[in-house]
Amino acid sequence: MRxxxxxxxxxxxxxxxxxxxxxxxxxxxxxxxxxVGYWIxxxxxxxxxxxxxxxxxxxxxxxLESDLxxxxxxxxxxxxxxxxxRLSETxxxxxxxPPLNTGQRNWLFEEHMHYHFAKERSGSLTLQLQTQxxxxxxxxxxVVAPLKFIAEFQGVAVSTVETRIKKARAQGVIPKxxxxxxxxxxxxxxx
Numbered sequence: 001m002r003x004x005x006x007x008x009x010x011x012x013x014x015x016x017x018x019x020x021x022x023x024x025x026x027x028x029x030x031x032x033x034x035x036v037g038y039w040i041x042x043x044x045x046x047x048x049x050x051x052x053x054x055x056x057x058x059x060x061x062x063x064l065e066s067d068l069x070x071x072x073x074x075x076x077x078x079x080x081x082x083x084x085x086r087l088s089e090t091x092x093x094x095x096x097x098p099p100l101n102t103g104q105r106n107w108l109f110e111e112h113m114h115y116h117f118a119k120e121r122s123g124s125l126t127l128q129l130q131t132q133x134x135x136x137x138x139x140x141x142x143v144v145a146p147l148k149f150i151a152e153f154q155g156v157a158v159s160t161v162e163t164r165i166k167k168a169r170a171q172g173v174i175p176k177x178x179x180x181x182x183x184x185x186x187x188x189x190x191x
Contacts (some may be wrong), residue, residue: 015069017091019081028068041084051094053087080114131164
């Protein structure tokens with residue numbers, strides 16, 4: 001495994017690793033309470049040509065750059081490179097997944113919401129914690145009008161869900177909407 005650190009005017013690679021025919025780059029982004037590693041992995045496809053094998057956003061445990069690099073190396077060795085090797089054998093490698101439309105994102109959110117927060121699975125989670133988790137899932141899937149879905153699911157008014165989200169933001173558990181918009185604008189400018 002080879003490690004290459006690169007920097008420049010626009011830094012989009014914090015760490016690059018290779019293993020056989022697979023090459024992986026990762027960029028670390030700091031969030032409110034954690035970091036995320038944005039991976040792009042390429043390698044040879046079944047026809048022997050280089051192709052993008054997968055892209056992946058992985059929540060990280062560490063926050064210091066040196067610790068993030070060590071964690072990323074371990075993750076790549078244990079999971080990423082074995083997955084890349086498996087994917088390189090598939091005929092559809094390199095095909096982009098079509099973006100989900102609003103209806104598909106909403107439907108996926110509802111399916112996952114009903115699974116994870118069914119009474120038999122939600123256990124002793126308070127409604128506040130459930131709301132926080134549901135809102136994060138909805139945000140990840142870019143669901144339109146997530147408060148409405150959450151309110152219907154929990155059988156409460158939208159204003160109740162809104163109050164729980166405000167409480168979570170005040171506690172720093174959920175990033176403020178202005179921070180999310182600023183980060184999204186920053187990501188779009190970098191792209």
